[in-house]
Amino acid sequence: MNKICKLCGTPIKNGKYCNECKKAKKREYAKQHYKENKANGILKKRYGVGVCPFCGETFIKNHPEQITHLKCKKSYKTVDDYNKVKRDKKGIPIGRSIVLNLGFKLITSMVVHHLDENPDNNNLNNLLILSASNHAKLHRFLEKNWSLLSKDNNSNLENCWNILRGQLTTAWLEMMSANVIKIIDIGQSAAEPLNENYIYLFSNEEGSETMY
Numbered sequence: 001m002n003k004i005c006k007l008c009g010t011p012i013k014n015g016k017y018c019n020e021c022k023k024a025k026k027r028e029y030a031k032q033h034y035k036e037n038k039a040n041g042i043l044k045k046r047y048g049v050g051v052c053p054f055c056g057e058t059f060i061k062n063h064p065e066q067i068t069h070l071k072c073k074k075s076y077k078t079v080d081d082y083n084k085v086k087r088d089k090k091g092i093p094i095g096r097s098i099v100l101n102l103g104f105k106l107i108t109s110m111v112v113h114h115l116d117e118n119p120d121n122n123n124l125n126n127l128l129i130l131s132a133s134n135h136a137k138l139h140r141f142l143e144k145n146w147s148l149l150s151k152d153n154n155s156n157l158e159n160c161w162n163i164l165r166g167q168l169t170t171a172w173l174e175m176m177s178a179n180v181i182k183i184i185d186i187g188q189s190a191a192e193p194l195n196e197n198y199i200y201l202f203s204n205e206e207g208s209e210t211m212y
Helices: 019-039 094-101 132-150 157-175
Strands: 049-051 058-060 110-114 127-131 180-182 199-201
Touching: 094 110, 094 127, 110 132, 127 132, 132 157
Parallel strands: 180 199
Antiparallel strands: 049 058, 110 127, 127 199
């Protein structure tokens, strides 16, 4: 005898509810459980409590390095929509396409980062190649410092950030004790895919965004 979900009437093989209704019930239970805990002054602390530098309110951290409310995070100046980043005919972002066309092989987990965070500036001196994991860590580090800088409401904020960003990236590389390799040191092409345990710079000549 076929069973049906008690909530929506969808045919099911076993149990009382279909998968979608199970998820809905779990979500509803979680919401109710949170409301009860909040009413009783009990809040689950994932990674402690922080104070948002933008709105001044306290919040529960979703990860150890979180320093702002998620609703305030949009204040950080970076790419608004990566779906609008220019791509080549194969759908590959232009920065990554340029690196591939130079003969370098990138595994899926490696990212081409723009030092000035402008995806339209694909000058080689503006490109950094690193793992997706390190890329996320770098952006969190920059986000944290942007938040601290913008908290002061500096009238020349954007110009200050444009100068500071490169210095912070260099500081992050040093802090991470990263294995940084200049592309010139491995020639103009690589027979094997670039190693995700390393970070690759195209140039560290004077005038580059990042000096290392």
